Amino acid sequence: MEKVVSLCKRRGFVFPGSEIYGGLANSWDFGPLGTELKNNLRDWWWWRFVQSRDDMVGIDAAVIMNPKVWEASGHVAGFSDPLVECRNCHARFRADQIDLAAPCPNCGKKGMFTEPKQFNLLFQTSIGSVEGDKGRAYLRGEIAQAMFVNFKNVLNTTRNRLPFGIASVGKAFRNEITPGNFIFRTLEFDLMEFEYFIRETEWEKTFEYWLGEQKSWLEELGFDLSHTRVREHEKDELSHYSKRTADIEYQTPFGWKEMFGLAYRTDYDLRNHMEKSGQDLQYTDPDTGGKFIPHVVEPTFGLTRLLLMVLLESYDEEGDGSDKRVVLRLKPALAPYKAAVFPLLKNKPELVAKARGIYDGLRRHTPVAWDDRGNIGKRYFSQDEIGTPLCVTVDFQTLEDDTVTVRDRDTKEQHRVAASDLVGIIGKSLAR
Amino acid sequence: MEKVVSLCKRRGFVFPGSEIYGGLANSWDFGPLGTELKNNLRDWWWWRFVQSRDDMVGIDAAVIMNPKVWEASGHVAGFSDPLVECRNCHARFRADQIDLAAPCPNCGKKGMFTEPKQFNLLFQTSIGSVEGDKGRAYLRGEIAQAMFVNFKNVLNTTRNRLPFGIASVGKAFRNEITPGNFIFRTLEFDLMEFEYFIRETEWEKTFEYWLGEQKSWLEELGFDLSHTRVREHEKDELSHYSKRTADIEYQTPFGWKEMFGLAYRTDYDLRNHMEKSGQDLQYTDPDTGGKFIPHVVEPTFGLTRLLLMVLLESYDEEGDGSDKRVVLRLKPALAPYKAAVFPLLKNKPELVAKARGIYDGLRRHTPVAWDDRGNIGKRYFSQDEIGTPLCVTVDFQTLEDDTVTVRDRDTKEQHRVAASDLVGIIGKSLAR
Numbered sequence: 001m002e003k004v005v006s007l008c009k010r011r012g013f014v015f016p017g018s019e020i021y022g023g024l025a026n027s028w029d030f031g032p033l034g035t036e037l038k039n040n041l042r043d044w045w046w047w048r049f050v051q052s053r054d055d056m057v058g059i060d061a062a063v064i065m066n067p068k069v070w071e072a073s074g075h076v077a078g079f080s081d082p083l084v085e086c087r088n089c090h091a092r093f094r095a096d097q098i099d100l101a102a103p104c105p106n107c108g109k110k111g112m113f114t115e116p117k118q119f120n121l122l123f124q125t126s127i128g129s130v131e132g133d134k135g136r137a138y139l140r141g142e143i144a145q146a147m148f149v150n151f152k153n154v155l156n157t158t159r160n161r162l163p164f165g166i167a168s169v170g171k172a173f174r175n176e177i178t179p180g181n182f183i184f185r186t187l188e189f190d191l192m193e194f195e196y197f198i199r200e201t202e203w204e205k206t207f208e209y210w211l212g213e214q215k216s217w218l219e220e221l222g223f224d225l226s227h228t229r230v231r232e233h234e235k236d237e238l239s240h241y242s243k244r245t246a247d248i249e250y251q252t253p254f255g256w257k258e259m260f261g262l263a264y265r266t267d268y269d270l271r272n273h274m275e276k277s278g279q280d281l282q283y284t285d286p287d288t289g290g291k292f293i294p295h296v297v298e299p300t301f302g303l304t305r306l307l308l309m310v311l312l313e314s315y316d317e318e319g320d321g322s323d324k325r326v327v328l329r330l331k332p333a334l335a336p337y338k339a340a341v342f343p344l345l346k347n348k349p350e351l352v353a354k355a356r357g358i359y360d361g362l363r364r365h366t367p368v369a370w371d372d373r374g375n376i377g378k379r380y381f382s383q384d385e386i387g388t389p390l391c392v393t394v395d396f397q398t399l400e401d402d403t404v405t406v407r408d409r410d411t412k413e414q415h416r417v418a419a420s421d422l423v424g425i426i427g428k429s430l431a432r
Numbered sequence: 433m434e435k436v437v438s439l440c441k442r443r444g445f446v447f448p449g450s451e452i453y454g455g456l457a458n459s460w461d462f463g464p465l466g467t468e469l470k471n472n473l474r475d476w477w478w479w480r481f482v483q484s485r486d487d488m489v490g491i492d493a494a495v496i497m498n499p500k501v502w503e504a505s506g507h508v509a510g511f512s513d514p515l516v517e518c519r520n521c522h523a524r525f526r527a528d529q530i531d532l533a534a535p536c537p538n539c540g541k542k543g544m545f546t547e548p549k550q551f552n553l554l555f556q557t558s559i560g561s562v563e564g565d566k567g568r569a570y571l572r573g574e575i576a577q578a579m580f581v582n583f584k585n586v587l588n589t590t591r592n593r594l595p596f597g598i599a600s601v602g603k604a605f606r607n608e609i610t611p612g613n614f615i616f617r618t619l620e621f622d623l624m625e626f627e628y629f630i631r632e633t634e635w636e637k638t639f640e641y642w643l644g645e646q647k648s649w650l651e652e653l654g655f656d657l658s659h660t661r662v663r664e665h666e667k668d669e670l671s672h673y674s675k676r677t678a679d680i681e682y683q684t685p686f687g688w689k690e691m692f693g694l695a696y697r698t699d700y701d702l703r704n705h706m707e708k709s710g711q712d713l714q715y716t717d718p719d720t721g722g723k724f725i726p727h728v729v730e731p732t733f734g735l736t737r738l739l740l741m742v743l744l745e746s747y748d749e750e751g752d753g754s755d756k757r758v759v760l761r762l763k764p765a766l767a768p769y770k771a772a773v774f775p776l777l778k779n780k781p782e783l784v785a786k787a788r789g790i791y792d793g794l795r796r797h798t799p800v801a802w803d804d805r806g807n808i809g810k811r812y813f814s815q816d817e818i819g820t821p822l823c824v825t826v827d828f829q830t831l832e833d834d835t836v837t838v839r840d841r842d843t844k845e846q847h848r849v850a851a852s853d854l855v856g857i858i859g860k861s862l863a864r
Contacts, residue, residue: 012589
């Protein structure tokens with residue numbers, strides 16, 4: 001874990017948020033490489049679960065919704081953690097994560113904890129100039145509600161038939177006491193999620209189907225499924241809206257942790273919003289004309305934590321001494337750069353110019369890196385640890401016959417190929 | 433304008449936010465087609481200004497930053513609008529946008545306005561369980577500060593040399609009294625922006641360069657530049673940090689309005705953050721070893737409003753009577769669907785199966801729509817108004833020789849092509 005965190009900082013995947021001002025709670029910013037990796041995960045997901053499917057559409061909804069949404073959903077009343085405060089240093093802790101008989105982990109004083117009190121996790125703000133209840137609003141604590149609130153609009157404009165899904169990618173905010181663990185759990189985070197609307201009778205079949213699809217995608221991303229497990233929620237652990245929930249967990253250095261969730265939310269949300277809003281959110285069977293409220297199976301994918309887990313899964317060390325290298329074995333479609341281009345020698349203008357031409361040509365098609373520092377071995381190592389699948393070296397032979405050396409990140413094998421074939425070779429490697 | 437708004441609602445580009453609960457201020461959600469169009473604009477920009485360039489990297493930063501960032505930037509003290517309130521109905525208005533001698537536009541009473549008062553535009557919230565000043569935080573009112581605060585981290589990890597840029601795409605939030613105009617100005621909105629770091633002597637040249645690039649991109653997106661103009665900010669209108677600012681404005685039905693901004697921010701932000709944070713944010717010249725604070729030229733692109741302007745620019749009506757059609761003349765790279773596939777007749781299973789096979793094959797490569805409702809003419813019209821560039825019809829001849837009819841959105845011309853050529857034809861149309 002320390003190695004991954006250190007790599008993230010050193011190479012620009014993840015920086016502490018507001019670092020020059022001493023940071024802020026457990027907040028993080030994504031640097032150049034982390035942003036590309038995160039976008040690649042997002043785009044893969046969007047393609048895999050939305051665009052390439054016939055039964056799914058995407059929406060992109062506001063973070064600040066009408067507060068009635070959160071009253072109807074039960075979040076204003078029930079979305080809370082039990083907190084205790086140390087009367088001495090005023091540090092706050094989750095009552096379920098701390099030994100109330102032990103000294104305060106912050107100041108060391110004993111017996112100073114208050115009684116546990118439920119603390120709501122929705123960030124509050126106010127709209128307009130009126131502070132207080134009148135203009136009160138919340139930052140969304142989950143993105144799911146946007147799909148329920150827009151259900152009728154989507155149905156009316158797409159005329160989709162059951163079963164179908166509404167998907168979204170976006171930020172959610174939770175005012176939590178976070179236990180740290182880098183970007184695993186943060187105050188604001190990106191979720192990828194869809195609500196899959198079905199007839200009640202189909203829920204078990206649908207649940208199994210999406211559990212299978214979640215696992216399949218993990219394999220496509222390069223995960224070894226033996227590093228994951230499915231954990232069924234116990235009856236007393238289920239959310240108020242759910243009849244069955246399962247988490248796909250990943251074996252992190254800090255224990256088995258949720259990566260994806262899957263919940264059968266019944267018709268709880270649509271029924272609730274229908275009652276509270278007075279709008280008809282029923283679906284009309286196009287064959288029989290019968291009306292009913294669809295049921296919902298909800299697969300959730302935490303994008304921010306998935307990025308961490310992808311880094312943990314693909315981080316590898318190999319060799320000894322001067323041969324030792326760190327390799328990020330990312331699928332090419334996820335890698336920030338798809339290739340790097342080097343001139344063999346930096347002080348030979350004709351090599352540099354030739355390499356630059358090849359680099360500029362590739363850059364029009366795909367993200368590529370340029371490196372002319374140090375020796376070739378160091379450049380390989382530098383690209384290996386950020387996961388660049390291919391390194392292209394331009395040498396004196398290139399000047400004669402327009403061939404280059406292509407070196408593979410994982411096998412370290414080198415091949416001589418025509419420079420004109422590079423776009424095709426890289427393109428082929430990107431198949432998802 | 434009304435036609436575009438109505439199209440947006442009817443076909444699922446944009447819905448009123450939280451509509452089933454009566455909406456919320458001027459907030460909007462993007463429906464299935466609007467989300468795809470917005471993502472396509474975002475991805476084109478990211479490719480055009482970040483990935484394909486040698487001198488630009490992207491970051492993705494938190495919405496909630498340390499409040500010291502906003503104190504240092506001047507936003508806490510000076511980012512405000514002058515508001516008046518009607519003492520009778522308590523409606524609030526921007527003092528600079530209302531006639532203070534006229535009756536209240538809301539309740540009609542006269543002489544009830546309060547004195548104008550500066551109202552800060554940053555949304556406030558609080559972190560942790562402590563309300564009030566101690567845990568106070570703000571939702572970012574612009575995304576630029578993230579680039580300044582992360583300047584040193586980016587410099588250290590990329591070792592970029594001047595000139596270079598740091599780019600970001602993301603949400604900003606402003607607690608404004610919005611004048612409406614659909615999605616032109618909203619409480620939360622997506623910005624695409626970069627800070628381009630330079631030596632002070634280069635600022636005029638750099639300013640002109642980016643103004644040219646902003647215009648070039650507009651042309652690439654399909655804008656007629658005669659619908660745009662450059663408006664230089666007057667001296668007394670310049671922000672406190674800027675020596676020169678120009679807006680690229682677009683001629684909307686509600687007047688000339690800013691679409692892009694371009695500001696020379698001098699070294700104001702880095703200098704300020706350096707003083708306030710006590711961190712060294714200077715750049716070291718790799719040749720001379722000399723240290724200095726870089727200057728900045730900042731091109732800003734409002735993604736949410738650009739989407740509106742793209743819709744306004746591409747909306748077209750043509751023909752009369754039953755031949756009348758609405759066409760969204762979107763560049764293919766922007767269109768939500770790149771093609772639509774139809775079986776000529778819905779009640780011929782062999783045609784439907786054949787068309788379905790072609791549809792499924794295309795769907796693996798690119799977003800495509802399926803339609804088997806009504807007659808072919810109606811399906812064309814339905815795709816024209818959402819901007820689908822190509823319609824593919826499968827008929828009886830297809831069953832014999834595997835050719836299909838491809839109909840062009842703009843010319844309405846039809847060609848017979850081999851079904852196996854479709855992926856290539858669509859791929860070629862997507863060149864940006």
